[in-house]
Amino acid sequence: MSTLTEAPPPLTPAAPAKKPPRRRGRWTPYWLLLPGLLWLVVFFALPMIYQASTSVQTGSLEQGYKVTWHFATYWNALGDYWPQALRSVLYAAAATVLCLLLGYPLAYLIAFRAGRWRNLIMILVIAPFFTSFLIRTLAWKTILADGGPVVGALNTLHVLDVTDWLGWTAGDRVLATPLAVVCGLTYNFLPFMILPLYTSLERIDGRLHEAAGDLYAKPSTTFRKVTFPLSMPGVVSGTLLTFIPASGDYVNAELLGSTDTRMIGNVIQTQFLRVLDYPTAAALSFILMAAILLMVTFYIRRSGTEDLV
Amino acid sequence: MEQYEPDDRLSPAQVAAMRRSLRTGRAALTRRSLLRASAGGALALGGLGSLSACGIPAAGKTAGGTSAEDHSAQEKRISFSNWTEYMDVDDSGKHHPTLDAFTQRTGIKVTYTEDINDNNEFFGKIKPQLAAGQDTGRDLIVLTDWLAARLIRLGWVQKLDPANLPHAFANLSGQFRTPDWDPGRAYSYPWQGISTVIAFNKKALDGVEVRSVSDLLDNPELKGRVGFLTEMRDTVGMTLLDLGKDPAAFTADDYDAAIARLQKGVDSGQIRRFTGNDYTSDLTKGDLAACLAWAGDVVQLKADSPDVDFIVPDSGYLTSSDNLLIPNKARHKTNAERLIDYYYEPQAAAELAAYINYVCPVDGVKPYLAKIDPDAANNPLIIPDKAMQAKSHAFRSLSAKEETAFEAKFAKLTGA
Structure with a gap:
């Protein structure tokens, strides 16, 4: 803040500008940004350049890798792994929609109806984050175990027959199927949906609801015309915070899925660590990033909000 | 800034000036200009030239030789x-x-x-x-x-x-x-030997008999309850043995045949998933009825859950x-x-073997181990007897090219 206190003397509109405005303050905002920018350069820009370089290299571990501008890696990677890429988008989208359907009522409840329980419920939402991501995902293996009560109940109710027909599960089990992976994704990213929704909803002035009531709006109309539009920033940022990490996730597919549920994150991991095909892994990472960037840009444009939260 | 009351060092006019300068002045920082600035900076910094500069050097040609000065005598x-x-x-x-x-x-x-x-x-x-x-x-x-x-x-x-x-x-x-x-x-010297065998959960099998990799891949009663390992050599090696090929001397065609055999199991839904060490929990819970497993794990699992046991297929097993x-x-x-x-030294090796239950690579350990744990000394998974050794096979080493090609095929088999 010391830089700030040395800011130029106040420029009052009334004072005639006798000398050209002092330019000392011109760089101040950039100096303030410097730590952040440095961080960005060292931990984002440089790795990105390195990764971009890797993606156009060819070679092997023995011979070393050289940049040969081999852009075909991108087309080959897309040609080989488009099913996993498409699957990632589908699973992440499904998980995001489920998160929204589950998270909105809960966030609404916390914001408007919870009263003195509000803090307790918030803690309950965040509490699972005190254990590791891995443990939380592994817990689902116990919950959805073949002989467990959940799968037993679903079987008795013939729910699994329907999901099997839809291709979401296989036989009379849930684990190692697409449904299990989407469940895991939904569960793991739910708080990222609830928190922004809650902040958005909590800001809505209660008097607006009263006003809507005074104007003879039914509760459903109030929700449709007042609450939901005002919570849009929360919806948009919540869906982004859920969709982006979910589409790159590989832990859920690894632990809860099978061979036909592998996502793009799994492919990148395998290519990088197992096959040692660093260029393909780097190219796939870029493709994933580009795809997410495109989708997110389109989504933000369409949703017509630039203010997130 | 809206919610934060500026302290007395800044007059309201100063704050206003700061805001003006940040928002509209020459230094105006809009999101777009910032993005443009940082993108330009990154490009200028990186430049296309530096892209080509960051290749990965060839292995084994490191300057300065392989050994460092040995500090063993001074630093104990x-x-x-x-x-x-x-x-x-x-x-x-x-x-x-x-x-x-x-x-x-x-x-x-x-x-x-x-x-x-x-x-x-x-x-x-x-x-x-x-x-x-x-x-x-x-x-x-x-x-x-x-x-x-x-x-x-x-x-x-x-x-x-x-x-x-x-x-x-x-x-x-x-x-x-x-x-x-x-x-x-x-x-190199071996720390412990690892045997790859077939493990099963008696309760989950419910009377179904498993004697070979073929049973795992073909028996319709086990559909969706069979696991293979993500370690390429273990899974393909056991399948090669089942096909009557020697993992110590197989050809690329043999490898493809083994992959095709496994692929059928994946396509039909017979194979539930490929696992790392986490097969142990799936097996004890009964989600996997039978799977490829590492014998050292099975010895430990058996101690905790009596339903788990293992067999060595007639076609042999893999030792690494x-x-x-x-x-x-x-x-x-x-x-x-x-x-x-x-x-x-047999005494130290025996103490270790008694604790961790893997294949002991040291000769002459049996009498020492018998003093600590007679059961372990007679367990052919820890000290292999003649019959057990005769069934043991090793997976041959691969050239760099083979390794990449084979791992890529195996990755495709496991879904990516």
Whole structure:
């Protein structure tokens, strides 16, 4: 803040500008940004350049890798792994929609109806984050175990027959199927949906609801015309915070899925660590990033909000 | 700034000026201009030229040679990286009795770290240092055959001095003496042997008999309840044996045939999933009725859940080993060699074997082990008898090209 206190003397509109405005303050905002920018350069820009370089290299571990501008890696990677890429988008989208359907009522409840329980419920939402991501995902293996009560109940109710027909599960089990992976994704990213929704909803002035009531709006109309539009920033940022990490996730597919549920994150991991095909892994990472960037840009444009939260 | 009341050092006018300057002045910082500025900066900084500058240097051609100056005499210590649960532990859970005995006898302090959890991940971790010819900070590491072979091929590990390894040379069991990737054990000594067998859960099988890999792949009653391993050599090796091929001398066509056989199991939904070590929980819960498994795990699982057992197929089983290696530039090479030699003394080897239940690579251990744990001494999974040794097969080492091609095919099989 010391830089700030040395800011130029106040420029009052009334004072005639006798000398050209002092330019000392011109760089101040950039100096303030410097730590952040440095961080960005060292931990984002440089790795990105390195990764971009890797993606156009060819070679092997023995011979070393050289940049040969081999852009075909991108087309080959897309040609080989488009099913996993498409699957990632589908699973992440499904998980995001489920998160929204589950998270909105809960966030609404916390914001408007919870009263003195509000803090307790918030803690309950965040509490699972005190254990590791891995443990939380592994817990689902116990919950959805073949002989467990959940799968037993679903079987008795013939729910699994329907999901099997839809291709979401296989036989009379849930684990190692697409449904299990989407469940895991939904569960793991739910708080990222609830928190922004809650902040958005909590800001809505209660008097607006009263006003809507005074104007003879039914509760459903109030929700449709007042609450939901005002919570849009929360919806948009919540869906982004859920969709982006979910589409790159590989832990859920690894632990809860099978061979036909592998996502793009799994492919990148395998290519990088197992096959040692660093260029393909780097190219796939870029493709994933580009795809997410495109989708997110389109989504933000369409949703017509630039203010997130 | 809206909610924050500026303190008395800033007059309201100053704040207003600051805001103006940030929002509308020459230095106006809109999101767009910032993005433009940082993108431009990144491009200017990186430039296309630097893209080509950051290739990965060829392996094995590191400047400055492979060995560092040996500090063993001055610094009586060694840093030892191993897999989790691969060392004896006393009841308090804090001390490793065999390591303590080593320190007591030699005065060499051992920093024992369990930081290896997966061969591929660990390779990713140490690769940058080794490729750049730097010290990894580790004097002794334990890696499975194929990765040990790769490090030797890349020239990233140091040749051992036989003069420091009298016990190891004398007592190494014949089964492990001449792997094709390190004939005569010039660079490596086995820490423990690993047998790949078929494990099953009696309750989950419910009377279905499993005797071979074919049963796993073909029996319709096991559909969706069969697991294979993500370790390519174990899964493909056992399938090759089942097809009547020798994993020590197979061709690329044989490999493709084994992959095709497994692919059928994947397509039909017979194979539930490919697992790492996590098959153990699936097996005890009964989600997997039968699967490929590592015998050392099964011995431990059996102790906890009586339903779990294993069989050795008639076509044979696969044996591999985890090997002690001294990476390039390690500072305490002689100390590390003394530790290797110590674990080839039958008494220390017996204490270790009694605790961790893997295949003991040391000859002459049986009488010592019988004193500690008679059951373990008679367990062919720990001390293989003649019949067991006859069924043991090794997976041949692969050239760099083969390794990439085979791993890529296997990756495709497992879904990516």
